[in-house]
Amino acid sequence: MPEYRSYTTQFDREVSARELDTVLGPLSPSDRLALDDAWQALQTGLLPWKTRLLITASEVSAQLRTELTDGACEDTAVALLIDQSGSMRGQKMLFTAASADIAQEFLATLGITCEVLGFTTSRWRGGRSRSRWTWRFRPSHPGRLNDLLHIVYRSADDTRASTGSWHLRQMLRPDLPKENIDGEALLWAARRLRRLPQRNKHLIVISDGAPVDDSTILANSPTYLPDHLQHVVQSINKAGDIRLATIGLGYQTHKYFAASVYVEAPDELGRSLIELLGRVLAEQFKSGAR
16 A cells, blocks of 8 residues: 555644534534533433443443552553544434533543544535645645544543533534544544653544545545554554553444444444443553553
């Protein structure tokens, strides 16, 4: 395959959740109403589901406390990396946001550093990156042709057990989901983890499909993005400093990840995420990591 590259990174953005307006612009009145409805559904409509998940989180936490020392928890960092492509709209994103909310509290209560990250693109159909390629000299195999948008919903320096979930409200914006360029998102999340002082690092990816960006695929090859994702996963596994795991939401991700969980329906995601976190943390302790 041709070596992976980006045609330009000039239009890529990394922002906190509260800064999304600087990239996407303010919400339209109809999108604001849709966001309010989604937020209301998360806050009240999912209350019985959240109560059951909190019980599961409490049970897994109690089990972990019998196995993990305080030192092991303090020396551990977990990043949740969430696919925010267009196919994640609706119930998938609603349950993902609710699951991430409880997972971050679960980890913080254990004393484990946690980041919640999201990835998509700023525009459809390539955005300004493709426009630049179109109007300038057009090399064959230009590489990635879209504007990355990486979002920090919770950063590692946020030590609160509960953040009030306001930042996760932004995850439900109707104008947010677009394309998914997974390989570069994993590299970004891994770089953030590697800057942290904790010795034990886990990266959990939640996704509902293979990498897709029509602009990039049409100008390169149909397997350009999946091949890069596979290469990135292999390189992280080879480095050995970050443990990778993934949850496929209606999608079998085992092709790329050694540790993967398949979830058929969105309402199964929360329990699967908490149980996966419990399993990888318990395995870390049993392996002798501190």
